[in-house]
Amino acid sequence: MDVGFVGLGAMGQGMARSLLRAGHRVSVWNRSPAKAEALAGEGAQAVRSPAEAARGGLAITMVADDAALEAVTSGEDGVRAGLPRGGLHLSMSTVSPATTARLAKAHAAAGQALLAAPVFGRPDAAAAAKLFVLAAGPADALERARPLLEAMGQRVFPLGDDPAHASLVKLTGNFLITTVIEALAEACALVEKGGIPPARLVEILTQSLFAAPVYQGYGKTLVEERFSPAGFALPLGAKDNRLLLQAAEAAGVPMPLASLVRDRMIAALARGWADLDWSSFGRLSREDAGLAKGPPARAGT
Amino acid sequence: MDVGFVGLGAMGQGMARSLLRAGHRVSVWNRSPAKAEALAGEGAQAVRSPAEAARGGLAITMVADDAALEAVTSGEDGVRAGLPRGGLHLSMSTVSPATTARLAKAHAAAGQALLAAPVFGRPDAAAAAKLFVLAAGPADALERARPLLEAMGQRVFPLGDDPAHASLVKLTGNFLITTVIEALAEACALVEKGGIPPARLVEILTQSLFAAPVYQGYGKTLVEERFSPAGFALPLGAKDNRLLLQAAEAAGVPMPLASLVRDRMIAALARGWADLDWSSFGRLSREDAGLAKGPPARAGT
Amino acid sequence: MDVGFVGLGAMGQGMARSLLRAGHRVSVWNRSPAKAEALAGEGAQAVRSPAEAARGGLAITMVADDAALEAVTSGEDGVRAGLPRGGLHLSMSTVSPATTARLAKAHAAAGQALLAAPVFGRPDAAAAAKLFVLAAGPADALERARPLLEAMGQRVFPLGDDPAHASLVKLTGNFLITTVIEALAEACALVEKGGIPPARLVEILTQSLFAAPVYQGYGKTLVEERFSPAGFALPLGAKDNRLLLQAAEAAGVPMPLASLVRDRMIAALARGWADLDWSSFGRLSREDAGLAKGPPARAGT
Amino acid sequence: MDVGFVGLGAMGQGMARSLLRAGHRVSVWNRSPAKAEALAGEGAQAVRSPAEAARGGLAITMVADDAALEAVTSGEDGVRAGLPRGGLHLSMSTVSPATTARLAKAHAAAGQALLAAPVFGRPDAAAAAKLFVLAAGPADALERARPLLEAMGQRVFPLGDDPAHASLVKLTGNFLITTVIEALAEACALVEKGGIPPARLVEILTQSLFAAPVYQGYGKTLVEERFSPAGFALPLGAKDNRLLLQAAEAAGVPMPLASLVRDRMIAALARGWADLDWSSFGRLSREDAGLAKGPPARAGT
Structure with a gap:
């Protein structure tokens, strides 16, 4: 699949590499570009904004907190602006249920979907594709994202259709x-x-x-x-x-x-x-x- | 082995039965005698005091609290009075480290040993001989008691020679x-x-x-x-x-x-x-x- | 003195009445206008916005929380818009130090001053002018506000020039x-x-x-x-x-x-x-x- | 009145001195005798046991904890042994309600009374006779002790007839x-x-x-x-x-x-x-x- 990956911290790097290993085409963006360039050397394509990462229709975000998630999601360079109608935001950061609910609503208003899929596991588990993934959002969004989630984790736990529940x-x-x-x-x-x-x-x-x-x-x-x-x-x-x-x-x-x-x-x-x-x-x-x-x-x- | 078993509550019953199943000869005592009689129907021998249960040289106690342990251990009807010199008190109740230390000292003064061997597990684990046993006291006492402990538990964890440590x-x-x-x-x-x-x-x-x-x-x-x-x-x-x-x-x-x-x-x-x-x-x-x-x-x- | 009073809850009513009793000319505003009209019958002048209450150069706010304080202070109908340069906002609500600091900065940028003056005491103390007043902000602002504070309280405790300290x-x-x-x-x-x-x-x-x-x-x-x-x-x-x-x-x-x-x-x-x-x-x-x-x-x- | 005073720590010293100042005849005992001798130089009479201090019919105890109170009360040298029938033990230490209840019962069995009268105040208040005294026990015992309590404290708060309540x-x-x-x-x-x-x-x-x-x-x-x-x-x-x-x-x-x-x-x-x-x-x-x-x-x- 074509997937954009936003946020290459200690967790994100391992997760993006898991996707590459599984054969997905991954375009990457990180606030400090050096990390994106490192991934580019391993087969990813570095892009210039979260919006650009989202253009293919499916974007994963894995950032530090609610503010960072807001920053990469909203605005003209954000995931929401880049995703086409029918696009999917796979939001994997640990954030508040309230933020997840607000973003889900904004995506829905734009004809897009948000699947919240935060994970249990530390950087070593991310690197080894051994994460446990919680997933909540529209059922079809989960099915669409499943190959990606399974490439990053050892197990996916569905939590129903309210994305805030996963958070x-x-x-x-x-x-x-x-x-x-x-x-x-x-x-x-x-x-x-x-x-x-x-x-x-x-x-x-x-x-x-x-x-x-x-x-x-x-x-x-x-x-x-x-x-x-x-x-x-x-x-x-x-x-x-x-x-x-x-x-x-x-x-x-x-x-x-x-x-x-x-x-x-x-x-x-x-x-x-x-x-x-x-x-x-x-x-x-x-x-x-x-x-x-x-x-x-x-x-x- | 010949062993006396003192205290036939929800835990003690299962543990005594495990000993019987393993082929040990078990004399039993309980404050309310009905429970001892029930065990007698399964091959145990009901005796009239903790002292009598201890006469064979090895007594196990499994009672509700520090006061009950004191009561069955001390006095002329108690385990200490019944145990011969060289005898072993296998103290499996959950009691304070201070009580364990005090009793260990009293036994030592009588030429006897105390091995503290409290267990993790609830009545169903006791009945199924699946307890986890903590054991602390003199090394030779542990070796002597080991066949009994292994008949009651799935694993024994040695904790050194200070009985209070097990408590x-x-x-x-x-x-x-x-x-x-x-x-x-x-x-x-x-x-x-x-x-x-x-x-x-x-x-x-x-x-x-x-x-x-x-x-x-x-x-x-x-x-x-x-x-x-x-x-x-x-x-x-x-x-x-x-x-x-x-x-x-x-x-x-x-x-x-x-x-x-x-x-x-x-x-x-x-x-x-x-x-x-x-x-x-x-x-x-x-x-x-x-x-x-x-x-x-x-x-x- | 001419003073605007914004916020006529259980506390604000008593405080505004204390000012009237002390002979000050008080214009009042409250989100639900009925309370302002009640005060009008006792000598106050009901006005149509916090800005209008602030026009005379000194406005007191006594509202429920940070959001309410922001609402009556900012925007074109707010205290800051109404106060002339050199005006004084006497902020008596219980709010966060961070909000107080932020408003103080905004007033300063507008050539105005903020004196934070929250109070100890319940509605009965407000009605009886028996409040204890904490006051922090520019020294001249405190001197200017003192007659008002003393009309409302039994004692004023100065706390230096940082308004956040009073909060x-x-x-x-x-x-x-x-x-x-x-x-x-x-x-x-x-x-x-x-x-x-x-x-x-x-x-x-x-x-x-x-x-x-x-x-x-x-x-x-x-x-x-x-x-x-x-x-x-x-x-x-x-x-x-x-x-x-x-x-x-x-x-x-x-x-x-x-x-x-x-x-x-x-x-x-x-x-x-x-x-x-x-x-x-x-x-x-x-x-x-x-x-x-x-x-x-x-x-x- | 004739009164025995047992326990001359930081609190007891001040309290005994208050009694002397008020004109009472005080015999004193302390575990380490030096303190009793110091008081003797101020008009008290040093005696050789709590029992001897209690012989006059009224003994005050002011010691560190439950064990010390037990020690000076019980046994052949204790207050209980020294007090005549009809005697009064004025127990002013801070101890458990359970200890107070047990001692009260033992005194009653000996035809004596216990009035529990612990105090609020630190050594300076004891020295200045400014203690607050809580008092519970038989009503006539309180009346009998009142002149002493008032000599040591600024106020006495009666708490009914159950001594444990004062504790x-x-x-x-x-x-x-x-x-x-x-x-x-x-x-x-x-x-x-x-x-x-x-x-x-x-x-x-x-x-x-x-x-x-x-x-x-x-x-x-x-x-x-x-x-x-x-x-x-x-x-x-x-x-x-x-x-x-x-x-x-x-x-x-x-x-x-x-x-x-x-x-x-x-x-x-x-x-x-x-x-x-x-x-x-x-x-x-x-x-x-x-x-x-x-x-x-x-x-x-």
């Missing part, structure tokens, strides 16, 4: 990951002060009741305090937490555990950890237990 | 389960108010990043609000939370997430849910979101 | 009030279950260490559960809490107690209490303790 | 003080990062809605970070918080704000602040906001 489930999933980080962090601090190696705790947990990738991955990260380089940076995690809490407030749902994570993340940012992985807030449990001293280690230092 | 890891594991309940409960309330079936959320999570038994089991329980009959009753869960917070305070570890769960459990008990499963506190997230009305359903009503 | 202190004060509500609510639930009349607790506290108006007022409200009619409605309180948390996040300050209040307020709104006083979230402590049943009483029902 | 209200009052500390600490961190001197915030608050001694005193302590020497040491504060949470759990009352304070106190103790004033946990808000660096200042260093 909400994505934020909810990220929330659940943060609860694992907080829970493991508190648990590790406790056993460490009790004289038990936290690595042993994580080993036992992940070989019994908690044998899930998320406990294995973050358990290891927390025990080794390997927060740098960041797989998913703390400010982005804080952004997702903020979007979740806004959605929860709008829906009338108190989420005290999400509030707890919020305060942890702000405290971590206030310590100057914006360059670290979002899981670094878990280190605060060690600080509060009197275990951690000094700043966390940075890669290459 | 601490067990409490920590139960804490982590409660964090899953709270996290899922908040997440389900959010998506439910957003128009997405919570069952669909749980399905997606447990087929992607959260493919662990604990998310599958409690996800289903929460979505179906099937809190009755209780697999593990709320007052017992509240007891474990209390022991955890006490251990954490003694160790100097603040655990705000455990505190959050504490307040949830107290609120659930204050609503009269003492007969329900400990996961019933997850229903408070739906109440707080204005979703749940009226008391939760009880089995058979 | 921040005002939000902080409201936060502190919510902490009193939450603290008293938990305390009253505890003693009530312990068999002590909560009214007796409040009486003792407010005659000893907590002899402050805020404990007296909210203590009485909580004990009597007199949340209706609302002196300050819950959605407005939730708005202030939201602004506070946003300012705190922007400043890098975790505020777990404000987060706790946030979750309480959302839970109260989810129960349908939007018509009640903001202190009604304190009732949740009684619900969580199993004390309160059924919806809170409404005035006149 | 519960005392713990509740201490809880409320901790909520003021936490609230002020968060508020001060916010305005400090916003560029406003926290001292100015405290000044404004305590001259308007929060004009209560507790805001004035702790506001000043927090702003100046004057946590050393401790007026009321952190471990004692943590003890009171623990007793409160135990009483709340027993009564079925979730108190999330008390839980928040609990976690703060544990974090402060884990940082090595056991020698500091209990309000020192408020400094954690500055740490979490990235403001405080290094350990807090100690007196004389």
Whole structure:
């Protein structure tokens, strides 16, 4: 298929490469052009605007936040201006349900469709085409996009025809990951002060009741305090937490555990950890237990 | 082997039967004798005191809390009085590290050993000999007990020679389960108010990043609000939370997430849910979101 | 002095009347004109737009939130368009520091000044000219506005020349009030279950260490559960809490107690209490303790 | 009157001196005898046991915690053994309602009475006879003790005939003080990062809605970070918080704000602040906001 790909960050690069590997013709655009040129050397075609990327009728966006998505979608250089009638915007960024709903409406008014398809997985999963894809929007849009989604992910989970639902489930999933980080962090601090190696705790947990990738991955990260380089940076995690809490407030749902994570993340940012992985807030449990001293280690230092 | 088994509650019954199935000779004692008699019909020998159960040199205890463990261990009818020198107390209840340490010391003074071996798993896992066993105490005690542990569980995790460590890891594991309940409960309330079936959320999570038994089991329980009959009753869960917070305070570890769960459990008990499963506190997230009305359903009503 | 008054809600009415009583010439505007006409019968002059109210060179605004303040300030009918160069906008609403800063800049660009002067006190204090006024902005603006502020309040607290500071202190004060509500609510639930009349607790506290108006007022409200009619409605309180948390996040300050209040307020709104006083979230402590049943009483029902 | 005084810590000394000043005959006992001898030089009579102090028929106890109160009350050297039938134990320590109830019962069985009379106020208030006294127990016991209570305090608040009620209200009052500390600490961190001197915030608050001694005193302590020497040491504060949470759990009352304070106190103790004033946990808000660096200042260093 002909597809435009907008947004070549750590995630987008891997996803665009997955499409190329699967034989699709991919035109790419990125705010800083160097990344697009790198992809061009691998068979993609670099174009000069999101609008141009969208001209073939199907554009994927994978950008950092709601504002960036608005910026590449709207305006005369945006995806909406470039897409023909009948075109499809495959919106894969993690954004608020409200933004997704607003853009879906604007596309519909232009005779276009929006399929929201945010993903679970970090850059390594993107590179290996092992993402989990949530997909919500018109049924025919999903069928049209399916070959692309399957080229980028290991599994696609349909979520019905309201695109905002995919955004909400994505934020909810990220929330659940943060609860694992907080829970493991508190648990590790406790056993460490009790004289038990936290690595042993994580080993036992992940070989019994908690044998899930998320406990294995973050358990290891927390025990080794390997927060740098960041797989998913703390400010982005804080952004997702903020979007979740806004959605929860709008829906009338108190989420005290999400509030707890919020305060942890702000405290971590206030310590100057914006360059670290979002899981670094878990280190605060060690600080509060009197275990951690000094700043966390940075890669290459 | 000859083994005495003290405590035939929902867990103990299944564990004693596993021992019988594996060909061990089991003498049993329970505070209310009817349960011991039932086991006697299946090949066990009912005895008249924990001391008598311990006479053969190896006694297992599986009781509800620290006080019950003290009661069956100490005094002239207790395990310690019954065990010969060189005897082994296999203490499998979930109790505080402090109680475990105190009993270990008392046994040592009597020339006996204590191996702490609490388990992960609910009554169905006990019945199916699928428990996960944590084991800490003298190395030779572990080797001696291993055939019994393997008859009751699917896997044994050694935790070194300090028996209190097994109790601490067990409490920590139960804490982590409660964090899953709270996290899922908040997440389900959010998506439910957003128009997405919570069952669909749980399905997606447990087929992607959260493919662990604990998310599958409690996800289903929460979505179906099937809190009755209780697999593990709320007052017992509240007891474990209390022991955890006490251990954490003694160790100097603040655990705000455990505190959050504490307040949830107290609120659930204050609503009269003492007969329900400990996961019933997850229903408070739906109440707080204005979703749940009226008391939760009880089995058979 | 000649002064325009924009916003005749429960607070604004009392404040405008205080100005009239002090002999100032007041032109009034309100979104729904009936209230302006009522004031006209007491000596004020009803005008047709915020701009017209501002024409005399000094306009006071007292509206519900940031959006309303933006609406009456900007645009061709707004205060900024009406004020002459050298004019003064006395902004008394509770809004975000960011909004205050942005409006101050826009006024400065128009050769005008903004003095932020939010107040502590409820409608009865507004009617009695007993408000406490926080004031920040250019020193000469404060001197110019002082006779008006003193006509409306019992005391003026200068806060320097940055108008945003007054907004921040005002939000902080409201936060502190919510902490009193939450603290008293938990305390009253505890003693009530312990068999002590909560009214007796409040009486003792407010005659000893907590002899402050805020404990007296909210203590009485909580004990009597007199949340209706609302002196300050819950959605407005939730708005202030939201602004506070946003300012705190922007400043890098975790505020777990404000987060706790946030979750309480959302839970109260989810129960349908939007018509009640903001202190009604304190009732949740009684619900969580199993004390309160059924919806809170409404005035006149 | 003839009165025995047991426990001459920072509080007890001032209280015993108030009794001497009022003309009462006071026999004193303290675990470490040096303090009793100091009082002896001021007109008191040092005795050799709590029992001996109680022989005259009325004994006051003012000790650190439940265990110390048990120790000076029970046993052959204890107050109960020394008091004649008809004697009165005036129990002024801050202890759990459960301990108070148990001791009251034991005294009643011995034909004696217990009046629980814990106090609000720090050592300076004790020295100045400015304490606030809560009093619960048999009505005639209160009348008998009144001259003593009035010699030590500025006001006596009767709380009915159940002695445990005085203990519960005392713990509740201490809880409320901790909520003021936490609230002020968060508020001060916010305005400090916003560029406003926290001292100015405290000044404004305590001259308007929060004009209560507790805001004035702790506001000043927090702003100046004057946590050393401790007026009321952190471990004692943590003890009171623990007793409160135990009483709340027993009564079925979730108190999330008390839980928040609990976690703060544990974090402060884990940082090595056991020698500091209990309000020192408020400094954690500055740490979490990235403001405080290094350990807090100690007196004389």
